[in-house]
Amino acid sequence: MFHVDVNSAFLSWSAAYRMHVLGEQIDLRLLPAVVVACGSSRHSIILAKSLLAGKHGVQTGEPLFLALEKCPELRLVEPDYALYTEASRSLIRLLHRFSPTVEQFSIDEAWVDMSGTHGLYGYPVQAAETMRSCIARELGFTVNIGVSSNKLLAKIAGDFQKPNRVHTLFPEEVQEKLWPLPVRNLFFVGRATEKRLRLLGIVTIGQLAAADPALLQKSLGRQGITLWQYANGRDSEPVCPAAPENKGYGKSITTAYNISDRRAAHQVLLSLCETLGMRLRQDKKYGGCITVQLRSVRFRDTSHQRQLPGTTDVTKELYQAACAIFDEVWDGEPLRQIGVQVTRLSGERYSQFDLFCPELERAERLARLDKAVDTLRSRYGEESVRRACFLRGSAGAMSDGLSAGRRTGADKSF
Amino acid sequence: MQSSLPVAVISANAVDGNIRPIRFHGENPGQQIIRGDIERILDVNELCYVGVHMFSYLCSAQMNGKRRVLELRYLVREHRWVLFRVVN
Numbered sequence: 001m002f003h004v005d006v007n008s009a010f011l012s013w014s015a016a017y018r019m020h021v022l023g024e025q026i027d028l029r030l031l032p033a034v035v036v037a038c039g040s041s042r043h044s045i046i047l048a049k050s051l052l053a054g055k056h057g058v059q060t061g062e063p064l065f066l067a068l069e070k071c072p073e074l075r076l077v078e079p080d081y082a083l084y085t086e087a088s089r090s091l092i093r094l095l096h097r098f099s100p101t102v103e104q105f106s107i108d109e110a111w112v113d114m115s116g117t118h119g120l121y122g123y124p125v126q127a128a129e130t131m132r133s134c135i136a137r138e139l140g141f142t143v144n145i146g147v148s149s150n151k152l153l154a155k156i157a158g159d160f161q162k163p164n165r166v167h168t169l170f171p172e173e174v175q176e177k178l179w180p181l182p183v184r185n186l187f188f189v190g191r192a193t194e195k196r197l198r199l200l201g202i203v204t205i206g207q208l209a210a211a212d213p214a215l216l217q218k219s220l221g222r223q224g225i226t227l228w229q230y231a232n233g234r235d236s237e238p239v240c241p242a243a244p245e246n247k248g249y250g251k252s253i254t255t256a257y258n259i260s261d262r263r264a265a266h267q268v269l270l271s272l273c274e275t276l277g278m279r280l281r282q283d284k285k286y287g288g289c290i291t292v293q294l295r296s297v298r299f300r301d302t303s304h305q306r307q308l309p310g311t312t313d314v315t316k317e318l319y320q321a322a323c324a325i326f327d328e329v330w331d332g333e334p335l336r337q338i339g340v341q342v343t344r345l346s347g348e349r350y351s352q353f354d355l356f357c358p359e360l361e362r363a364e365r366l367a368r369l370d371k372a373v374d375t376l377r378s379r380y381g382e383e384s385v386r387r388a389c390f391l392r393g394s395a396g397a398m399s400d401g402l403s404a405g406r407r408t409g410a411d412k413s414f
Numbered sequence: 415m416q417s418s419l420p421v422a423v424i425s426a427n428a429v430d431g432n433i434r435p436i437r438f439h440g441e442n443p444g445q446q447i448i449r450g451d452i453e454r455i456l457d458v459n460e461l462c463y464v465g466v467h468m469f470s471y472l473c474s475a476q477m478n479g480k481r482r483v484l485e486l487r488y489l490v491r492e493h494r495w496v497l498f499r500v501v502n
Contacts, residue, residue, distance in 0.1 A: 013464050016463055016464045017463070017464050017466065020461070020463035020464065020466075021418070021463060021464070021466050021468070021487075021489070021496075022417075022418055023417040023418030023496070023498050023499060024417060025417060083464060083465070083466075086464070086465035086466065087464040087465045088465075089465055090462055090464070090465030091465075138462060138463075139462065139463060139464060139465070140463035140464055141464065
C-alpha cells in the first residue's frame with residue numbers, strides 16, 4: 001500500500017506552473033513563500049507554505065499579519081484553484097498508470113493499492129521510487145510516498161521527513177519508527193483528543209499502544225479502541241476507488257461582518273440554499289431534512305433541524321424551510337457564521353399534495369424555473385443569473401457556488 | 415519575473431493532426447517587436463506539467479536577422495503559443 005502526498009501542494013503547484021509554463025527562473029519552493037487566500041489583506045489566511053517559510057515558524061491556517069511578523073521577506077502567491085484541480089487530476093491519472101486501485105483522500109493525497117504489481121515494478125521501495133521520480137519528471141512537482149501493508153501506516157510513513165522522499169513503515173518497524181512519536185502524529189488525534197490522552201498520562205504513540213483498551217474506551221468511547229488499534233499499527237480499511245455516496249449536502253459561510261438583522265441573515269440563507277439546491281439537482285438527489293447551524297460572534301454554536309413533509313431539491317422550498325428554522329432558533333445575538341445542511345437524501349421527489357390546492361402545479365413550476373436557471377448558469381457562468389435581492393445586498397448570490405466543491409477537492413471526478 | 419513571451423504563430427496543421435509552427439511574432443517587455451521564421455524543428459515533446467497539457471517545439475529559426483535555437487510551446491487547452499526560451 002502506498003500513500004502519495006504532494007509536498008506543500010498549493011505552493012508546489014503554483015511554483016511548478018510559474019517555472020514550467022510561465023518560464024520564470026525562480027523556484028518559489030526554495031524561498032520563504034506562502035499561498036494566501038483573499039489577496040494580501042492583513043487578515044488573509046495562509047493556505048500553504050514553503051519549507052523555508054515553515055522554518056521561520058509560519059504555520060498553515062494562521063493570519064497573514066502574524067506570518068509577516070515572523071518572516072517579513074515572505075513572498076505572497078495568489079491561489080489558482082483551477083490550476084490546483086487540474087494538477088490534482090493529472091496526479092490521479094498518473095497513479096492509475098501504476099495501479100487500477102486508487103483512492104483519492106483529498107485534493108493532494110491518495111492511496112494506491114500496489115498488490116500484485118511486484119512483477120512490473122519490483123520491490124515496494126523500488127516501485128515507490130519509480131513513481132516518485134515519474135511524478136517529478138512528468139508533472140514537475142514533488143511528493144512524499146509512504147509504503148506499508150495498510151492505509152494507516154502508509155499515511156503515517158508519508159508524513160515522515162519531507163520533501164521528495166520515500167519512507168517505509170511496515171508492521172515490524174512500528175516499535176522503532178512509530179512508537180517514539182508524539183500521540184498527536186497519529187491519524188484522527190486532534191488537539192482535544194491529545195489533551196484527554198495527556199490527562200491519562202499518554203504522551204507518545206507507544207504509551208497509547210501499551211495502554212489498557214478498557215480504560216481508553218471509558219475515557220474516549222469507541223474512538224478510544226480505534227486509536228488503540230491504530231497505535232498498534234492495525235487498520236483493515238481497504239482502498240475504495242469510488243468515492244462514497246454523499247450522506248448529506250452542506251454549506252456554511254463565515255461572513256466578513258456581523259449579521260445582526262433577520263433580513264441580512266435570510267439573504268445569506270438564500271445564497272446558501274441556491275448553492276445547495278444546485279448541487280442536489282446536479283446529483284439528482286432530494287433532501288428530506290434541513291439543519292441550520294449558527295455561530296455567534298462569541299463562538300457560541302447553535303443548530304436546529306426540521307423534517308420536511310416530503311423531499312425536495314427546489315431552492316425556494318429549501319430556503320423557506322431554512323428561514324422557518326432560523327426564526328425559531330435565533331435569539332438575536334450577532335452572528336459570524338451561518339450554515340445549512342440537507343440530509344435524509346432520496347433519489348426521488350415525493351410530497352403530500354392536497355388535490356384541491358394549487359400546490360402541485362406551483363411546485364412543478366418552481367422545479368422548471370430552477371432547471372432553467374441551472375442551464376443558464378452552467379452555460380454562461382454562475383454569476384449570469386442572480387436574484388434581484390442580491391443586487392444591493394452584501395451576500396454573494398451563490399456563496400461560492402459549485403466552485404467550492406472543486407476547491408476543496410470534494411469534486412473527485414476526473 | 416515572467417520570461418516566456420506570448421506570441422502569435424502561423425502554423426501548418428497536417429492531416430494526421432501534427433502542428434508545425436512556421437512563423438511567429440510578438441512583443442517583448444521592452445516593447446520591441448520580435449519576429450522569427452522557423453527553419454527546422456529539432457525536437458517535439460508532449461508535456462503535462464501540473465496538468466497543463468502542452469507541446470514543446472525546439473526549433474532553429476531566423477530571428478531578427480540572426481539564426482537562433484529556441485523553444486516554442488503550444489498550450490493545448492488555451493490554444494495559445496509562447497516563446498518559452500531562446501537557447502542560443
